[in-house]
Amino acid sequence: MPVIQAKNLGLHYGEQKLFEHANFEINAGDFYAILGENGTGKTSLIRAILGQNHQYSGGLQVASEKVGYVPQFRSISRDYPLSVREFAALGFNHGWRWWLKGSEKAAIQQALEELDLADLANHRLGLSSGGQKQRAFVAQALAQQPDLLILDESTASLDFQHSDEMLRRVKELSLARKMTVLWITHDTSHLKDYANHYLWLHNQKVEAGLIDALPAQAASHAIEGEVHHV
Known part of the structure; x- marks a missing residue:
């Protein structure tokens, strides 16, 4: 089908x-x-x-x-506080719980590795390059395993x-x-x-x-x- x-x-x-x-x-x-x-x-x-x-x-x-959606690049200021990993995890914002399951953490790590962002996982997204920021948007979508x-x-x-x-x-x-x-x-x-x-x-x-x-x-x-x- x-x-x-x-x-x-x-x-x-x-x-x-x-x-x-x-x-x-x-x-x-x-x-x-x-x-x-x-x-x-x-x-x-x-x-x-x-x-x-x-x-x-x-x-x-x-x-x-499951659909993953990546928008047009949006400006993220230098003082944006979240790390690359925390940004990728935003797709798991359930509202009713604030913690991540082990499977969700593993999916986020896999997405970061696939986008060559694993070494920058704890780096503040606001201090990353434009290309790294956009790859973080993709990682956020891919972590949902669409x-x-x-x-x-x-x-x-x-x-x-x-x-x-x-x-x-x-x-x-x-x-x-x-x-x-x-x-x-x-x-x-x-x-x-x-x-x-x-x-x-x-x-x-x-x-x-x-x-x-x-x-x-x-x-x-x-x-x-x-x-x-x-």
């Missing part, structure tokens, strides 16, 4: 029609790049997949048991080296865990190094395919620095 299956899916934002008649299947272990100009519905689609947006018609089935990982323009504020480093790690983990990845991006410079499929949102429709068949027009329509999300 596909992890995500859309059948004749239509999505709208208030009175605005974003797309319609979308049909695609995303399988376990697929690495999808999600492309499209501002306002085409990338974020709305992700919210629908997460169950946070019900403004759609047609069918949308999500078979994922079978679906969503990167919501998570590389937008990183330079090429740090972006490449983070995506290489995610790709390795995707292959090792058979973890499905959805990567919303405007950066088409190294799509084919990581993604094996694409979803291209344009002209109120969604086009899906193998990354090697990505139309040149899709890459040329990529816009750096999205101002608003729809």
Whole structure:
């Protein structure tokens, strides 16, 4: 069974029609790049997949048991008090208990090791580099041991080296865990190094395919620095 299956899916934002008649299947272990100009519905689609947006018609089935979500890089000031390990543990904020189970501690340690952050585990996150901070966001998501990982323009504020480093790690983990990845991006410079499929949102429709068949027009329509999300 596909992890995500859309059948004749239509999505709208208030009175605005974003797309319609979308049909695609995303399988376990697929690495999808999600492309499209501002306002085409990338974020709305992700919210629908997460169950946070019900403004759609047609069918949308999500078979994922656990989703990890990594947002666009957010500024963390130098005086931010939590360590890298404590930040990665925030995903286990249960509300009703403040301690971590042994299995949760082990999952956090594994995520830190996978992202090359184990040596910085007790280092204050605010004093870490931009690349290290963003990898800490990924570690926080991976500690939940998701079978679906969503990167919501998570590389937008990183330079090429740090972006490449983070995506290489995610790709390795995707292959090792058979973890499905959805990567919303405007950066088409190294799509084919990581993604094996694409979803291209344009002209109120969604086009899906193998990354090697990505139309040149899709890459040329990529816009750096999205101002608003729809």
